[in-house]
Amino acid sequence: MFGGLALAATVAFGGARDRAAPPPPLPQSAIEGDRVRFLAGHLPTLTMPDGATRQVRSVLNTPDAMHYGDYRWNDDGVADGPVWVRVDLAQQTVSVFRGGDEIGTAVILYGTDGKPTPTGTFPILEKAAEHRSTLYDAEMPFMLRLTGDGVAIHASAVRQGAATHGCIGVPPAFAERLFAVVKRGDPVAILPARTDPAQNRT
Known part of the structure; x- marks a missing residue:
């Protein structure tokens, strides 16, 4: 199981959270339906792998643990802006x-x-709603290529015990939504599996 407000806890406190532990209360924020909004003057930032930072105004409110294959999507009322x-x-x-x-x-x-x-x-180098890996002879629906050697985000049967050959597999319905909102050149930041919490604080 994956903690529902893991990103919110990471944003508020820095570092990865224990997926099995309930998230701590978030200071300087308010829950508004499906969204946790950070209060004006207290907007946190996330540090990206290349040292750049991104300011965060709100995250999705997912109080229940997420399991393999789960996703949440809600862009209601979110203004236009760059996607990352x-x-x-x-x-x-x-x-x-x-x-x-x-x-x-x-x-x-x-x-x-x-x-x-x-x-x-x-950066997203290529988009293809229908794609088949020639290296692994496998379907990669809603493929977003990230590297020249074929690493991509794509639809996959996300289940416990499964892994990829370096790609990022996401639930098919989520992959379709993601494919619809991103464009070539949009940035994808991939953080390592083990991080020093101090590196994510700003």
């Missing part, structure tokens, strides 16, 4: 932001030790 994606391998989650507001989150699959998922910040 943050993948946290330690939390095994992906978060999609429009401007400073999280609009989607999901539990993911990622690469094994033999074929690890690379970390860093990558």
